[in-house]
Amino acid sequence: MVTTKKNVFGCAANFLRGKKCVFCGSFKVSKTARGYARCRNKTCGRQKSLKRVRTEIAIVQGFYQQQPAYRLSHDLGFDYQTITRVYQKLREAIYHVAELEGGKLNGEVEMDESYFGGRRKGKRGRGAKGKNIVFGLLERDGKVYTRVVEHVSKEELMAVIRKKTRKGSVYGVSKYHFPMYLKEVEYRFNHRKDNLFKLFINIYFGYVSH
Numbered sequence: 010m011v012t013t014k015k016n017v018f019g020c021a022a023n024f025l026r027g028k029k030c031v032f033c034g035s036f037k038v039s040k041t042a043r044g045y046a047r048c049r050n051k052t053c054g055r056q057k058s059l060k061r062v063r064t065e066i067a068i069v070q071g072f073y074q075q076q077p078a079y080r081l082s083h084d085l086g087f088d089y090q091t092i093t094r095v096y097q098k099l100r101e102a103i104y105h106v107a108e109l110e111g112g113k114l115n116g117e118v119e120m121d122e123s124y125f126g127g128r129r130k131g132k133r134g135r136g137a138k139g140k141n142i143v144f145g146l147l148e149r150d151g152k153v154y155t156r157v158v159e160h161v162s163k164e165e166l167m168a169v170i171r172k173k174t175r176k177g178s179v180y181g182v183s184k185y186h187f188p189m190y191l192k193e194v195e196y197r198f199n200h201r202k203d204n205l206f207k208l209f210i211n212i213y214f215g216y217v218s219h
Contacts, residue, residue, distance in 0.1 A: 017073075020207040021066050027059050031214040068095040069213055073206040095213070100189040102212045107192045110199070111154055141187045155195045 023029035023036070027046035030038050035050035040059070047056035064087065071081040071092070078096055082089040124140040200208060 017206050025063055068092050069209050072096055072099055073209055099213050100193055103196050104189045104192040107196045152199045153195055155191050
């Protein structure tokens with residue numbers, strides 16, 4: 010089922026109005042004289058500036074729409090560094106969530122390797138210097154799992170395969186920030202049928218802020 014834009018962004022309405030806690034999801038929220046939304050849930054009790062909530066949710070929306078930080082800064086008039094900090098925190102959180110969600114792939118599993126970055130001139134492919142080597146596993150009609158590896162030796166690749174696939178699966182063989190960008194792509198793919206914006210909101214406020 011295709012999710013409409015109204016449904017995609019509707020999940021943020023109560024956060025923006027200060028009617029729902031961004032940390033625990035409770036509707037027991039009151040507004041303070043200083044413009045903060047304070048949670049009255051005894052197990053939470055946290056508070057956050059509504060102005061900051063609105064700014065961060067707008068940035069998360071830009072992240073969801075895959076807007077570059079510089080363009081979002083120009084369009085919304087937000088500080089570029091603030092946007093990059095939110096993007097970075099969200100990507101770090103997604104990286105850990107994607108790893109925790111990974112589980113094991115089963116059924117027919119395809120695998121492949123690709124090379125990203127490095128110098129354009131000279132030798133390419135396996136021998137190219139400075140390249141990020143990405144090893145990917147794809148469950149037929151299902152999830153994908155990615156990993157940045159240092160080498161493409163049989164031992165290293167088989168270690169990933171054994172760890173991330175169930176016994177009996179069929180294999181069809183066909184630098185710092187990069188792993189987080191990669192996991193973002195993986196997460197977006199694995200949740201392509203879900204409300205990604207809502208998931209990003211939950212990950213950013215529920216995971217990063219604790």
